[in-house]
Amino acid sequence: MEKKEHIISILVYNKPDVLARIAGTLGGKGYNIESLSVNTTTQYEISKIVMTSIGNQATISRIENQLQRLVDVISVEDLTNVDSVHREMILVRLNMTEDKKEQIKKAIDDNQWKVIKSDENYVILEITGDKVQIDLAMARLEPLGIADITRTGLVALELKN
Amino acid sequence: MTGGGVILGKASDELTKLARKYQIPVTGTLMGLGSFPGTDPLWLGMLGMHGTYHANMAVSHCDLLIAVGVRFDDRVTGTIETFAPNAQIVQIDIDPSSINRNVVVELPIIGETKATLKDLIQFLAEHKYVPAKDTRQEWLTEIEQWREKVPLTYCQNGEIIKPQYVIEKLYYVTNGDVFVTTEVGQNQMWTAQFFKFNKPNTFITSGGLGTMGYGLPAAIGVKCAFPDKQVVDIAGDGSIQMNIQELATAAQYNIAVKVVLLNNGFLGMVRQWQELFYEKRYSHTDMTYAPDFVKLAEAYGVVGMRATKPAEVEKTLREAFSIDKPVLMDFRVSREECVYPIVRPGESLSEMDLGTREMIN
Amino acid sequence: MKLKGSQILLKMLEEEKVDLIFGYPGGAVLDIYDQLYKSKLKHILVRHEQGAVHAADGYARATGKVGVCLVTSGPGATNTVTGIATANMDSIPVVVFTGQVPTTLIGNDAFQESDITGITRPCTKHNFLVRSVEELAATIKKLFISRDPEGPGRCWSTSLKMSWPRKQNSIRPTSKSEITMLRINPFLRNYRRFWKCFFKRKNLC
Numbered sequence: 181m182e183k184k185e186h187i188i189s190i191l192v193y194n195k196p197d198v199l200a201r202i203a204g205t206l207g208g209k210g211y212n213i214e215s216l217s218v219n220t221t222t223q224y225e226i227s228k229i230v231m232t233s234i235g236n237q238a239t240i241s242r243i244e245n246q247l248q249r250l251v252d253v254i255s256v257e258d259l260t261n262v263d264s265v266h267r268e269m270i271l272v273r274l275n276m277t278e279d280k281k282e283q284i285k286k287a288i289d290d291n292q293w294k295v296i297k298s299d300e301n302y303v304i305l306e307i308t309g310d311k312v313q314i315d316l317a318m319a320r321l322e323p324l325g326i327a328d329i330t331r332t333g334l335v336a337l338e339l340k341n
Numbered sequence: 342m343t344g345g346g347v348i349l350g351k352a353s354d355e356l357t358k359l360a361r362k363y364q365i366p367v368t369g370t371l372m373g374l375g376s377f378p379g380t381d382p383l384w385l386g387m388l389g390m391h392g393t394y395h396a397n398m399a400v401s402h403c404d405l406l407i408a409v410g411v412r413f414d415d416r417v418t419g420t421i422e423t424f425a426p427n428a429q430i431v432q433i434d435i436d437p438s439s440i441n442r443n444v445v446v447e448l449p450i451i452g453e454t455k456a457t458l459k460d461l462i463q464f465l466a467e468h469k470y471v472p473a474k475d476t477r478q479e480w481l482t483e484i485e486q487w488r489e490k491v492p493l494t495y496c497q498n499g500e501i502i503k504p505q506y507v508i509e510k511l512y513y514v515t516n517g518d519v520f521v522t523t524e525v526g527q528n529q530m531w532t533a534q535f536f537k538f539n540k541p542n543t544f545i546t547s548g549g550l551g552t553m554g555y556g557l558p559a560a561i562g563v564k565c566a567f568p569d570k571q572v573v574d575i576a577g578d579g580s581i582q583m584n585i586q587e588l589a590t591a592a593q594y595n596i597a598v599k600v601v602l603l604n605n606g607f608l609g610m611v612r613q614w615q616e617l618f619y620e621k622r623y624s625h626t627d628m629t630y631a632p633d634f635v636k637l638a639e640a641y642g643v644v645g646m647r648a649t650k651p652a653e654v655e656k657t658l659r660e661a662f663s664i665d666k667p668v669l670m671d672f673r674v675s676r677e678e679c680v681y682p683i684v685r686p687g688e689s690l691s692e693m694d695l696g697t698r699e700m701i702n
Numbered sequence: 703m704k705l706k707g708s709q710i711l712l713k714m715l716e717e718e719k720v721d722l723i724f725g726y727p728g729g730a731v732l733d734i735y736d737q738l739y740k741s742k743l744k745h746i747l748v749r750h751e752q753g754a755v756h757a758a759d760g761y762a763r764a765t766g767k768v769g770v771c772l773v774t775s776g777p778g779a780t781n782t783v784t785g786i787a788t789a790n791m792d793s794i795p796v797v798v799f800t801g802q803v804p805t806t807l808i809g810n811d812a813f814q815e816s817d818i819t820g821i822t823r824p825c826t827k828h829n830f831l832v833r834s835v836e837e838l839a840a841t842i843k844k845l846f847i848s849r850d851p852e853g854p855g856r857c858w859s860t861s862l863k864m865s866w867p868r869k870q871n872s873i874r875p876t877s878k879s880e881i882t883m884l885r886i887n888p889f890l891r892n893y894r895r896f897w898k899c900f901f902k903r904k905n906l907c
Contacts, residue, residue, distance in 0.1 A: 372792060590747065
């Protein structure tokens with residue numbers, strides 16, 4: 181069975197210990213969390229955690245089983261093979277040095293990247309997209325000289341209810 | 342194949358009914374002992390690393406394995422690839438994370454053991470299932486031949502007490518009507534091999550974690566729950582020292598537990614592995630330097646007794662059980678006895694090391 | 703009449719028909735031991751906290767009921783870890799109540815403080831840190847939930863850290879007896895439907 185990145189969406193009770201327990205359970209069993217995002221849902225008492233992990237189907241089933249045993253976990257779903265929308269976001273600062281200025285301006289126009297803040301010295305961009313789009317943006321940003329970057333974890337939503 | 346899940350799920354009656362009705366031989370993990378009567382002719386004994394020869398052979402040669410309330414721990418399976426190679430496996434367990442974790446099974450059933458077995462019995466009855474008499478008899482005969490070829494045995498000649506002899510005597514003296522807790526190591530394995538458990542919830546042992554020092558406080562807990570029943574902790578000299586202070590608890594409340602101390606002056610199981618796999622280089626397992634356990638027991642305010650010869654064993658046990666006080670019995674046993682059979686790490690269940698010829702009859 | 707946390711604890715244990723606990727006193731649980739002194743609840747004084755948990759474990763295995771123990775904070779709590787891990791590995795329902803330092807001192811490396819919630823997270827089914835008296839009764843209730851009179855109870859052993867004005871007590875649960883009350887007919891229901899019922903039941907807790 182081949183390994184690939186799986187997206188797991190977990191509904192949990194919004195309690196202080198929950199994230200620590202999930203991370204501990206997976207870490208303790210040797211499963212790596214590649215990316216993670218967590219926030220409350222429309223009900224404050226319930227949070228949603230979206231995480232990604234690399235493994236084959238058997239490994240991912242084991243992860244799901246381990247998570248489902250936890251008391252504060254409400255539901256666990258593997259969204260990898262389900263029709264869903266994925267998004268990640270990056271905030272990136274590029275320094276507007278003499279040699280790169282024009283390149284950066286051209287790249288922003290060509291890619292239609294959103295400029296959050298800019299002055300003569302630097303520019304901060306916000307780029308949203310799925311993993312492929314973000315990876316592509318990263319590749320295009322690389323030659324422009326990334327001064328600083330923050331990347332969120334993946335969020336995902338099933339297409340139908 | 343029965344495990345801890347049958348006892349926790351209170352499914353012992355259903356399992357017994359199913360096995361007896363369709364003449365299915367039953368083996369058990371350490372945690373499953375007592376879920377099927379140990380005196381029943383269908384009982385094969387424990388399987389696994391120190392399981393009986395015929396139980397391991399039966400599992401290795403069967404074509405259908407119904408595993409109830411087990412998680413296929415490494416102590417039970419031997420090498421996973423060679424476990425029950427010819428068998429279709431049905432696994433019934435409440436915990437989805439125990440299914441298909443170590444051993445991939447053909448039919449996983451997630452549910453309570455009690456309810457599932459009840460439904461299974463009903464299902465088989467509705468479909469009027471009858472096992473084919475001749476093939477079933479052939480199978481049972483084959484298993485019986487394995488049992489006769491390599492029975493569980495030891496050699497109690499001479500003047501040194503064999504630990505297995507103490508356990509068999511214990512069963513004989515108590516008629517098996519006793520709660521047994523154990524420590525961990527050789528004492529635990531010999532108990533599992535030589536003591537027949539007929540009822541669930543009577544064999545109390547740290548199976549999963551294997552915690553030395555578990556037996557004495559656990560025996561105290563059991564005796565508190567059942568003050569009118571006899572409760573025995575079968576211990577080794579290493580394990581008993583880990584929570585020996587609980588003798589004071591027993592003395593304070595007169596919790597009349599009986600400690601059967603199989604004292605060989607070694608950290609027994611570790612020494613056995615050093616004998617088998619490290620050419621007898623006994624690195625830090627010699628525990629000759631130990632307290633006089635009888636004096637120590639008395640210092641704690643419990644009764645201390647000692648037996649050094651086989652002839653004294655039964656007498657000591659009977660005397661201990663006649664006193665309504667906590668008792669520690671120091672049985673000085675053979676120092677370098679090994680638990681056999683043993684499935685060595687990396688081997689399959691059918692490739693057991695059976696010990697020397699002295700062991701086998 | 704407003705009850706103190708220690709009184710609530712003993713009252714809840716009485717309601718859950720706990721008739722015996724194993725324990726070892728200490729500074730952080732003095733209030734509880736004071737209530738115990740006046741209570742009918744039987745308490746066995748052990749000589750090491752590990753012994754208390756093993757005794758509760760043996761009690762649980764022999765009877766099928768939940769074994770309960772009470773220990774103090776800091777080293778008293780950490781001494782229970784082996785016992786908790788033992789019970790957890792074999793899925794035995796045991797509840798461990800551990801004391802804790804006053805709420806205001808948590809995280810200050812106070813005398814006999816330990817992050818027992820963190821330490822036992824991997825070897826318990828669940829644990830709680832109870833920070834207020836108001837939460838106490840409901841949290842203790844969760845520990846002993848039993849639904850179906852016929853089948854095995856659903857034992858969520860949970861750990862609580864109780865806190866009331868001056869003191870905190872942490873109640874630690876161990877084992878993972880997640881035996882649900884659902885009666886599954888394996889030949890009729892499929893896997894997915896089972897899970898929907900399972901989680902629905904979980905939500906009801």
